[in-house]
Amino acid sequence: MGLESVRINDKYETYNDPSVDHYSSQHHLNRRRKVNPLSTTTANTLNSHHYYCGSHITASNLSNGNDFPNASNYSYLWKVCKERGVLFEDPYFAASNKALFGKKESSNSHKIFSSVVWMRPFQLVSRPKYITEYNPNRRFDVEFGDGSALLSSNQPLFHATSILYSVPKLFDRVINPLQNLNPNNYAGIWKFRFWKFGQWIDIVIDDRLPTYKGRLLFMQCLDGSEFWAALLEKAYAKLYGSYDYYLKHCFTAQTTQDLTGGIAQSFTIASHERHIIHQMIASAVPRSTLLSVCINTSDANSPNKSYRLRNGLRNVCCKGEWNGAWSERSLEWDHLSERDREELTIRCRTDGEFWISFDDLLNNFTNLDLIHIGPDDWMQEISLHHKRPWRAVLARRKWKKGFNAGGSPSHKETFHTNPQFHVHIPKSGPNKLHVVVSVTQLYETNTELQDYSLQSIGFCVFEVPPNTIRLSHAFVSNNAPLDITDFTTTRESVTFFTLPAGDFIIVPSTDKPNQETKFLLRLFTDESTNIWEVNDDNIIFALDSQIPKIVESIAQPALLRQIFIRYGPLDYVNVVPQSYCAFVNYHNHQSPRVAIAALYGQTVTGVSNGFRPLVFR
CATH class of the missing domain: 3.90.70.10 (Cysteine proteinases)
Structure with missing residues (x-):
């Protein structure tokens, strides 16, 4: 299908793009599973409780003999637990040494880890709280426990959460402060949100936490009756497969990205x-x-x-x-x-x-x-809001063997076949433009669930004459890139630099040709720029608007359809007002090129609901 992304107000859509394949760390939970009866001898069961007595529920006994639905469906699980008066137990991140060490269950012989008891908040204190009064201006009242220090001196989630704590809306998105330990709502189930490869995913856990001699083993609030930090860490450990793995293999910037999406x-x-x-x-x-x-x-x-x-x-x-x-x-x-x-x-x-x-x-x-x-x-x-906002463009694409996986610039015969993105910086603007370029390849957080290897990736920037449509084999052979990143086997390659007025083409690629993987390209600029993709299948349209103006409806789909249908048969027009963009999908490959040639630089009135006209970039 020919796809073009219609961009408004330099915003980008990361959640509900119907034209891309979304990827979630919960994909392994979507497989249909046979039901196993609930064991009557579950370890660490709650024999007495303020509000429940002895009953628990796991994913394996929710469907009365039918295949169990998606285990990440928090609302469904919470409802079933409340209806049956039971507490949730997560079978995909069981309260065992495997949650601590992954497949290497006995990799640490320290006496603390041989004496771990998994306990719920109500078993640790008489009046537990999820989170008390939140004040981003006060000091971050969280510490890491003895188990954290024994596994690693690196504490990525601890440091990343301390940064997240100072931005309230972003903090709330991750932890959902409306969750609580009120007995009227309590079912032993919790949900947290993390960013992964361009979208936000839910991680559902139970609240059985690892303890040693009645004390939490890992990250915890200084107020011993507050449990949001310990529960957040358990969800993050589940995202990466175990406490041991995330503590030893994650780092602060990566974890902060998981919490903020930046x-x-x-x-x-x-x-x-x-x-x-x-x-x-x-x-x-x-x-x-x-x-x-x-x-x-x-x-x-x-x-x-x-x-x-x-x-x-x-x-x-x-x-x-x-x-x-x-x-x-x-x-x-x-x-x-x-x-x-x-x-x-x-x-x-x-x-x-x-x-x-x-x-x-x-x-x-x-x-x-x-x-x-x-x-x-x-x-x-x-x-x-006291800082200047970035303008942003996002594209999800895939390097395909024999088609557009051309390898690094050293492979001159095939490099020009890679996806290319044109950046035009007008001379009427500032002397230099601050630009952040990020290329993120598809990655797996829990490598124990899927054997997933990363490719060596990077990108380069070429300065080109104004009328250049695409980098050709001849151009690449005779011109060196203005800038080129190191090609590394990491999930993200990033550069923060400045560019003068002119025309530039950014080329993301793998190091070697014919290496297939999906990738996410994000371009942040501090001024309005013209950015479009110059590949046969995918053309980006941008609609020029002004940050931070907020409108409830940027344009009616029917009116946008009237504009774009002139250039070829359409599959759909999907407007996403909360992200100031629309996605227009043509039925064939030729129509996007015809449309961009006809509309580029044109002003269209009468479709913006009383706000400024739409300017196609």
């Missing part, structure tokens, strides 16, 4: 020149980007520490305070005027925030992480 970048400070780090921070701070620095150590007795960069530094999750230059009572403040001192003090009043010099930042921290937040989330998150 584009993640991580830099080792010592590996970059001073001016590069300064340029990165100076470019990111005024834009819709979350920044954090951390101190990574391999010493389990000296755990990693994480700080969020805002006006100054904010110690979001660690005990102790900075006592060097520009600390609260340092001599450097005496050299400022009263006015400057007052202004800086006002900007850094939140608990845990402090100022630090750039040189001390470089000397005391090991890693810098950037999480670029897309315009949809910027619009929802009030705490980010």
Whole structure:
């Protein structure tokens, strides 16, 4: 099918695109399964309870002999549990050592792990709470337990959650604060949301938590009666197959992406020149980007520490305070005027925030992480409105063997067959445009469920003459790329850079030809630009509108249909007002090219419900 994506207000649709194949980590739960009767001797059963007595429900006994429905269907499971007066037990992430270590169930012989007891919140405290009063301006009152430190000095979820905690709307999307432990609603089942390959997926768990001598073993709230942090970590461990796997193989930027859906970048400070780090921070701070620095150590007795960069530094999750230059009572403040001192003090009043010099930042921290937040989330998150929003374009595509999997630029005979995306930066705009380019390949989080290998991926940027339609074999043979990333076997390849006015073509590719996999391309820019795809099957249309204007209906599908049907038979027109875009699917391959040639740069009136006309880019 010929597909073009009609983009409005530089927004992108990531949830309900009917023209793409969605992928979920819950796909393994969709297979139809035979029912196994519920064992009457379930380990760690709840023999007495404030509200229930001894009854439990698992996925294997919900359907009375019929095949069990999707185990990620939270509403269905909760309803059945409430109707039967039982507590949920998750058969896909059972309360056992396999949840701790995956297939390597006995890989850690420490006495703590040989004495784990799985307990529900009501078994640990008499009056448990899911989450108490939420205040993003206070310090992050969470700690990791003895089991976390024994498995790894790296605590990716702990640090990522401390960053997420400062952006309330994004935090609520992940943890769903409307969940609670009220006995009228309680069924022992919980739901959390994580971002995976361009869409949000639900992870459903029970609330049996690993404990040792009556204490939670992993991440936990300082208030012992509050359980959102421990439950969030169990859901995240399920996403990756086990506590052991996520603690040892995930890293902070990746986990922050799983929690926010942003584009993640991580830099080792010592590996970059001073001016590069300064340029990165100076470019990111005024834009819709979350920044954090951390101190990574391999010493389990000296755990990693994480700080969020805002006006100054904010110690979001660690005990102790900075006592060097520009600390609260340092001599450097005496050299400022009263006015400057007052202004800086006002900007850094939140608990845990402090100022630090750039040189001390470089000397005391090991890693810098950037999480670029897309315009949809910027619009929802009030705490980010003092920053400039990114404009965004998204495309889901696939490298196909013998068709468009041309390999890296070193393969000059086939490289030009790769998917290509044209970026036009008008001369009437600013002198330079900040651009974030991300190529994410299809990946599997729980590798124990599916043997899934990543390809070596990257992308390059060519500067081209204005009238260039596609990179040809001759052009690639005679012109070097303006920029090229390293080709690495990672799930995402990202670059944050600036471009002058002109025309550029971005080419995502695998390292070697004929390697097949799906990929997700995301382009963030800080100014309005013209971006379109120049492949035979898929053409991107953009409708120019202004952030952050919100309209309930950007255009009627019937009116858009009248415009596009002139250029060929249509399969459908699907308007997605909440994301300011529409998807138009033609019946043949030729029509998208004809439509883009006819409509590019044209203004169409009468279809925007009283708002500004639609301008096709």
